Amino acid sequence: PVRTAWYTGPRRLLDYLLMYVQEGEMIARVEGRGHRFRAGDFCLIQPGELHTLEGPANTITPYVHLDVFYNPVRERSFVVRSGMVDVSGLDELIQPRLDEATGVVVPTRFVPLSPAQFRDTMLKAIGIWQRRDFLGQLESHYLATGLVLSVLQSYSRGSSDSPDQPEFLNWITSFMSLHLSEPLSVSDMAARAGLSASRFSQVFRNRFGRPPHQFLLHLRIQRAQDLLNHTSLTMREISGQCGFSDVHHFAKTFKRLSGQTPGSYRRTNQPSGRAAPGR
Structure with missing residues (x-):
């Protein structure tokens, strides 16, 4: 749905937030650095990153919260609301960052190897998840895992998206x-x-x-x-x-x-x- 001008105040997440700007523009400030996203851009907010999000005008920004790594106490986790910036004492609930766990550095504004395919998979995963049935949730998890794998492959050294590979760009x-x-x-x-x-x-x-x-x-x-x-x-x-x-x-x-x-x-x-x- 179209969102009129909106703002999400400062917070630090326990999980990952993956966003796609389908229409309009979005501004994200992550650890003090501003990023402006236009239609067609992808945004990744990683666990523990201090950030704000803003849509200055009408926007369509599908998004998904996800855990990348297994956590046995996942059921105790929750979605962090605006204003919650102190997550000390919640270490067991915070997902590891990608660079810490895998050594792969993924920027806030990232470009998948196949943007159209990544977009379609992400939107499909969101749509299926909203059905709220077991098979839908299972398939949505499967698709989300594919999205994470795609991002890691895109930015890992020696991947086909490395500047030294002919497929790059x-x-x-x-x-x-x-x-x-x-x-x-x-x-x-x-x-x-x-x-x-x-x-x-x-x-x-x-x-x-x-x-x-x-x-x-x-x-x-x-x-x-x-x-x-x-x-x-x-x-x-x-x-x-x-x-x-x-x-x-x-x-x-x-x-x-x-x-x-x-x-x-x-x-x-x-x-x-x-x-x-x-x-």
């Missing part, structure tokens, strides 16, 4: 395409990959043969060409949908990369009979 072109209308910096993409900006740029260039900002520009121009060919949107509307700050910047970049002005490209390529407005 397979998700990035889809991510860029989904966010073409937004300001998207190398730092943003690097954070989602769990790398520094310089390391991300190096890995990206090795994988795709050009720097990330050039690759992104070509995707923006390809989207613009498609809109010029198949829509009657104005140049201003197209420039906005393709992530350019203004029409002048759009026109200048378009001509530099394609050899034609946007207007000339539209007149040359658009099927006859379709109106072709200007600005």
